[in-house]
Amino acid sequence: MKRTHTCGDLRAAHVDQTVTLCGWVHNRRDHGGIIFLDLRDRYGLTQVTLDPDICGKEVHELGNRVRSEWVLQITGKVTSRGDKKNPNLATGEIEVFVKDLVVLNKAETPPFEIAEHIKVGEEPRLKSRYLDLRRPTMQHNLITRHRVTKVVRDYFDEHRFLEIETPTLCKYTPGGARNFLVPSRLHQGSFYALAESPQLFKQLLMVGGYDRYLQIARCYRDEDLRNDRQPEFTQIDVEMSFIDMDDIMDIGEGMARAVWKTILGVDLPAKFRRMTWAEGMLKYGSDKPDLRYGMEIVDLTDWAPTSGFSVFQKAVEAGGVVRALNAKKATEILSRRTLDTLTEFAKGYGAKGLAWIKIGGDPSKAESWQGPAAKNITEAARIELAKRMNVEDGDVLFFGADSFKVVCATLGAVRVELGTKLLKLARGDDWQFLWIHSAPAFEWSDESQALVANHHPFTAPYDDHVDLLASDPAKVLSKSYDMVLNGNEIGGGSIRIHDSATQSKVFKALGISDEDAQKKFGFLLHALSFGAPPHGGMAFGLDRMIMLICQSDSIRDVIAFPKTQRGRDEMLDCPTVVSDRQLKELALVTAAPVVAKA
């Protein structure tokens, strides 16, 4: 070993020991005679001191030439700092007086300083990710990620789950996320698809008798990127046989409790709150409600026709809904200018506008109700509204009047914008978990002009909804459940269909012919016909979970080497064009304008 201790180890108890440390030069304070170096590794920072009277002239001169981020090996005596302690440093009680110094490697001046207090943009960070990874926040995040996956593996191991790997090179299946395609050299003109999730494999494992499966699985989706979406990401993938919805939710909750307890020391509730999809949409305009603040949405569709306001009346006549939320004590923060911005924000979600009413004074007086919508509402309607919305002085009401879909999207987004950004009602360390369950099995797709599976076509409908598959499929609710944390979907799953009769009814509802189903999913249908056990499971977004635990704004901060929003790796400079020879070997031609020469 080149070192006896790390840069985070030494304490007062080590005084008088001779130690050897290795690390990077974090900082250098040259006093002409005495030189202080802060030596850094991932365990911490230790002050090493070069006193010419102790280390000799030669080592001292070498210390003079040392620069930031050089890699040093130093040997010296641990010495108490006496009254010169540094309380900001874990090793601040001591310093090491250098006797010998070896430069293990020099370093160019880094493009940015490796220090917590230095602000650096993401572009330079990603270009020199190996330097960014030296920074304390990134080290903390990646260490946390390691610890979380260890807790997860231990937890599932204790519950008799088996970790089984499944292929990432697999078959293209239509529907769902766009796949990355991998050309086959041995079967020219044919392609593998990178797995968007191990979904079908884990169901086949259930058929194979591995009744409790776990995998920390890499998944690939060729879709547009976001702060919480990368083209490759990691799922904690789980599947179980001989269980019901409650069993899976219990297992999932248990995992979250274990992680939060071990990593953060936080005790999550013994039972997570549960809410139907319908309730989430009604009260929060979202299938992933943020429960860190109130502002529940109130349905006013029955009130709207007698409100006297034609905008509301027409929305209901057109078959839409009218709903509102109350931002308590918000009149001061929500200036006219902010409300205009919020109206534009709402239009981004398909709303034609955002009616609002400010309450400036005693709500029983008409003149206290301010804003364009206020004048149009009759006195009786106003009194009724005050009651339903629990209106008080200082409140601001926001209305949505449109189709169900648009009103949910708009008020849901306005609520989050108010809660997290404008009124700042949400804390990053307030952990509001809940389950959203029983979503509709299908939803209408404007793009394909047909019903499409909300989750996936193997999601089991409620037993008493099976008959609706033929008569009114849009009303069918599924045995599905999403784990939601602070407005983020961090996991989701369902009970799967395990009998072929129900499966074919679902395909029929989706407009998929038996022949088509055989072609696309034949291997699964065949497997289900050989005694598939009742089963179900779920998958957690590991990156998102860790992002929330680390209170980061982006999963890029919890991934060692992430891609940019256009899917590029700034450090590798990829993707790249390939040579004609490579294309030829794969029997590919490209329509792209530039191809690299061999």
Place this chain on the structure above:
RNA sequence: GGCCUGGUAGCUCAGUUGGUUAGAGCGCCGCCUUGUCACGGCGGAGGUCGUGGGUUCAAGUCCCAUCCAGGUCGCCA
């Protein structure tokens, strides 16, 4: 694919109504400095203002196009 924000020194940013030689802090380089710890003092170097075109006597600043980064809608069963 749409919309929004940004791109000026190695880093983080300022740059007014278009007007002389484009600034600051940090970092970097040199000298001084024996108790600092985001040490201190003095001095210095460092710029294709993302790229291309246009308007103008004159463009970092205005216009058009384009690239890159971030956010967002669509998309992500």
